[in-house]
Amino acid sequence: MLKAAGVGIGDEVIVPAFGNIEVAEAVTLTGAMPVFADIDPATYCLDPAAVEAAVGPGTVAIVVVHRFGRPADIAGLHEIGQRHDLLVLEQGESETPYAEVAQRRERAAYLDRRLRGVRTPEGGGGHTYQQYVVRVPGNGRPDRDAFARAVRARGVECRVPVKTPVHRMPGFRRDVFLPETERAADETLSLPVDAALTRREMNRIVSACNALGGLLQPAF
Known part of the structure; x- marks a missing residue:
C-alpha cells in the first residue's frame, strides 16, 4: 500500500516502535525512513499527540497498528492526517467471531474483578481481548520477568507481548x-483469556497471580 501510494526515497513514515518490526521493515522496503x-499507555497504539510532535517536512504517511484487540484513536489520527495532508494506513488484527469475542470479554471481566x-x-x-495484557510494575520489588517465571511455575501460560521495541533493534x-x-x-x-478456558483454569490464573500479589505494591 505504501508503494502504491508513491511513498519512496526521501519520505518519512510515522510508525509505532511497540511491536511489529514488519511495519518498519515495510517502510524501509519502499526506500522511506520509519519515524x-x-x-498511548491505555491502548498501546500510537498516541495522536506523539504523532503530531513527530510530523516533519518529510512526513508523508502514518501507519496505525491496532494492538491486543484494542483499537487506536483512529479519528484523532485521521484528523492529524487531514490537517497535514498525510496518508493514514491501518494494520488491523485478525477478525474473530462475535461469539468468541463475547466469551473473551466475559473471561476478561472475570480477571478484572479478581486480579x-x-x-x-x-x-x-x-476491546476484543486478542490478548489480555496486564502491567506488572517493579516498584523496587520483583519485576515483570520474575513475576512471569513464578506464574509459569504455578502452571499458568503467560508471555511477554513485546520483548524489544523496534527502536532498540539492530x-x-x-x-x-x-x-x-x-x-x-x-x-x-x-495472560490467557481464550474462549476455551474453563472456570477451573481461570481460577488457577487468579490464584497464581494473586499468590504473588503480596510481593508487589498495588498498581494505581
Missing part, C-alpha cells in the same frame, strides 16, 4: 525518547 512515535497486584487492561473502546536504532513505549515493554505481560 517512531510513542504510544490483585497487577494493573488490568482498560476495557471499552470495542538496523532501526534511533536516538528518540519514547517513555511510554519503554515502560510498556518493561511492564506488560499477556
Whole structure:
C-alpha cells in the first residue's frame, strides 16, 4: 500500500516502535525512513499527540497498528492526517467471531474483578481481548520477568507481548525518547483469556497471580 501510494526515497513514515518490526521493515522496503512515535499507555497504539510532535517536512504517511484487540484513536489520527495532508494506513488484527469475542470479554471481566497486584487492561473502546495484557510494575520489588517465571511455575501460560521495541533493534536504532513505549515493554505481560478456558483454569490464573500479589505494591 505504501508503494502504491508513491511513498519512496526521501519520505518519512510515522510508525509505532511497540511491536511489529514488519511495519518498519515495510517502510524501509519502499526506500522511506520509519519515524517512531510513542504510544498511548491505555491502548498501546500510537498516541495522536506523539504523532503530531513527530510530523516533519518529510512526513508523508502514518501507519496505525491496532494492538491486543484494542483499537487506536483512529479519528484523532485521521484528523492529524487531514490537517497535514498525510496518508493514514491501518494494520488491523485478525477478525474473530462475535461469539468468541463475547466469551473473551466475559473471561476478561472475570480477571478484572479478581486480579490483585497487577494493573488490568482498560476495557471499552470495542476491546476484543486478542490478548489480555496486564502491567506488572517493579516498584523496587520483583519485576515483570520474575513475576512471569513464578506464574509459569504455578502452571499458568503467560508471555511477554513485546520483548524489544523496534527502536532498540539492530538496523532501526534511533536516538528518540519514547517513555511510554519503554515502560510498556518493561511492564506488560499477556495472560490467557481464550474462549476455551474453563472456570477451573481461570481460577488457577487468579490464584497464581494473586499468590504473588503480596510481593508487589498495588498498581494505581
